[in-house]
Structures are given as structure tokens and as C-alpha cells.
Amino acid sequence: MTFNTTSLPLNRALRAKRLLVREPLRPLGDAKRHILVTPQIDAILDGHVHYGLFPATETERLVGVFAAGQLVTVSRQFNKKRPDLEPIVGPQEVWALCARRPKPGWRLLGRWYDKDVFVALRAWDKTELFGKYPAAGQEIVDDWTELFGGQPAHSGQNVGDYLGGVFRDVDESS
Amino acid sequence: MSMKARKSDPKFLLAYDRGMLRSAFKSLFWGIISEKKKQSGGFTLKNLAQDTSTSKHEVSRWFSGDPNWTINTVANLANALNVELRISAIDRSTGVVFTPSGIQNPSHEKKISTETFMPMVTVRATAGKFNMNPTTSAEPMQSRVAA
Numbered sequence A: 001m002t003f004n005t006t007s008l009p010l011n012r013a014l015r016a017k018r019l020l021v022r023e024p025l026r027p028l029g030d031a032k033r034h035i036l037v038t039p040q041i042d043a044i045l046d047g048h049v050h051y052g053l054f055p056a057t058e059t060e061r062l063v064g065v066f067a068a069g070q071l072v073t074v075s076r077q078f079n080k081k082r083p084d085l086e087p088i089v090g091p092q093e094v095w096a097l098c099a100r101r102p103k104p105g106w107r108l109l110g111r112w113y114d115k116d117v118f119v120a121l122r123a124w125d126k127t128e129l130f131g132k133y134p135a136a137g138q139e140i141v142d143d144w145t146e147l148f149g150g151q152p153a154h155s156g157q158n159v160g161d162y163l164g165g166v167f168r169d170v171d172e173s174s
Numbered sequence B: 001m002s003m004k005a006r007k008s009d010p011k012f013l014l015a016y017d018r019g020m021l022r023s024a025f026k027s028l029f030w031g032i033i034s035e036k037k038k039q040s041g042g043f044t045l046k047n048l049a050q051d052t053s054t055s056k057h058e059v060s061r062w063f064s065g066d067p068n069w070t071i072n073t074v075a076n077l078a079n080a081l082n083v084e085l086r087i088s089a090i091d092r093s094t095g096v097v098f099t100p101s102g103i104q105n106p107s108h109e110k111k112i113s114t115e116t117f118m119p120m121v122t123v124r125a126t127a128g129k130f131n132m133n134p135t136t137s138a139e140p141m142q143s144r145v146a147a
Helices: A006-015 A037-045 A055-070 A133-147 B003-009 B010-039 B045-051 B056-062 B071-081 B106-114
Strands: A034-037 A073-074 A085-087 A095-099 A105-115 A115-125 A165-171 B084-090 B095-098 B119-126 B141-144
Touching: A034 A037, A034 A105, A037 A115, A037 A165, A055 A073, A055 B010, A055 B056, A055 B095, A073 A085, A073 B084, A095 A133, A105 A133, B003 B106, B010 B071, B010 B119, B045 B056, B045 B071, B071 B084
Parallel strands: A034 A115, A073 A165
Antiparallel strands: A085 A095, A095 A105, A105 A115, B084 B095, B084 B119, B119 B141
């Protein structure tokens, strides 16, 4: 998968390997979306940190589905619909990519650099994150500023402003 | 076990491929449903539930969960959505494309084998009036999933 960007701050972070493109297990010739992760998250997902928990098939599938532009579920209303992606309570534009299996799952917290480009900056065990969302959100904002300076996180009005490809806004009535 | 080891672990890859195939079918049909909803305000999951002889709750659950549909259910969905599924498979090592009626476009094989490709089963859904993928407007929607 190739990921090209003309954005200087992002280019700098990628060149310095402070961010890595998380590749799907089976390479895609034509990725529609991109997940960028810190080396720490990459190591976690690869199983170098929490031996036995990772690598996890379901997490890899979520990465594969996301990159392929396939169906991901999204909620922006803090409900119990268990989406793949949701903003977290607290500082603006901090989102969680939710790897829900095996339970209780993990949350990759980050922000959108651009439409279809999610930058995951911290990985949390769901049970440890409970009750710490505002602080964890602020941590992401701080990490972002440290990495990209004044570059604002991408924001939008609708789910389609964040994601191309196929998605389901689970807040919409069907 | 590291990712490198997992990538060469047949069981891990099989579980991943199974999950990706389930996801691809789900994504294919949701893409069609989304487009139908946009083009026809009256189209609802309730309609689809009726046409597939199931409940709206079950249909909704399919598209927010991880359904492991039988081929009959896949056919029911395609029928209800009025799309034709076209199935092909690409050999991971050679790039040769297989269809239910044999090898596809043999003269094209050399070109395919020199490109970077994802070995896969390909399922295409075609329908007459609506374009399901805005990035490939001239082509039918194509869902590429690992075999």
C-alpha cells in the first residue's frame, strides 16, 4: 500500500518514522483509507508488547476493512450501538477506532488528519480506559500538537466528511 | 507470536480471510442499500426484511454485526436488491482469473501477473440504474475479498 501526502507535517512524521502506515495483513493494491499509527501502537498490534493478546485476527480485520474502504459503522451520539468508530467524550475531534473482540477489546484513540486518514496515537485496553476518557482525550490533543504543531485535526459535519467508501451511520434511522 | 510469524501461520491467515470475506459481502450489500436509500427515499430496511422473509431487527443486526451468511441468504439479498452477483477468483501466485465458466481473458494474464494485486475472490454486483461506487463510475461495484 502506498500512502502519499503533500502535507509537510505529516510527511515529516512519516519520514522520521514517528508514524507508520498500518498495512492490512493481505496487501491491498489500492487502499481507499489509511490508518497511521505510532511505532508503539504498531508494536502492540504486532504482538511485541502484550504477548498472547496480539496480533488479533479481529483487529487485523478491522484494519483490513478500513483500508479497503469497506463497511465500517460509525456513531457520533455516544450511545450503546457498538460502532467501529466513534468520537470520545471530552476534547474535540478525538475519535476511537474500536477493536471490540476479543472482549472487552481495545480502543485506538486518535484524530483525523484528513478525510480517510486516521492517525492513531494511543492504544487503550477498554477496561483501563473506563472513567478516563477526558484525560485520555487531552493526551491525544497534546500528542497531536507535539507531532503536528498547529495543524488542526480534520473535522466535519457528517460522517461522510470523515469517511469515503462504504459506511453506516448507526445514528440514522433505517 | 509476532505479526511476521502470524502472517505465515495458516490458521491465523485463514481466520483473517474468513473474516474479510464475511465483511466484503456485508459491505457489498450495504453499499447497494445505501445507494438505493439515496435514490429512492422509500427504500427501508423494513422493505428488505420483507423481501428476504426476515425481520427488520435481524437485517439491522446483519449490518452492524458479523453475519456468516449462507449462500442462500446471499442469493436472497441479491434477489431482493435486484442485483446480479458475478463471481471470480484470482490465483494468488499467478494472477490468473477464474470464473465459473473458466479462465477469464487469458490474453490478459501476463499483464495481471506483473502488477501488484491482491489474490482474491471477486464478487461483482451489477444493477441497471445506479452507480454504487463514485470512484469507479463507469464500472460495476466490485468487492475484492481474500479467497
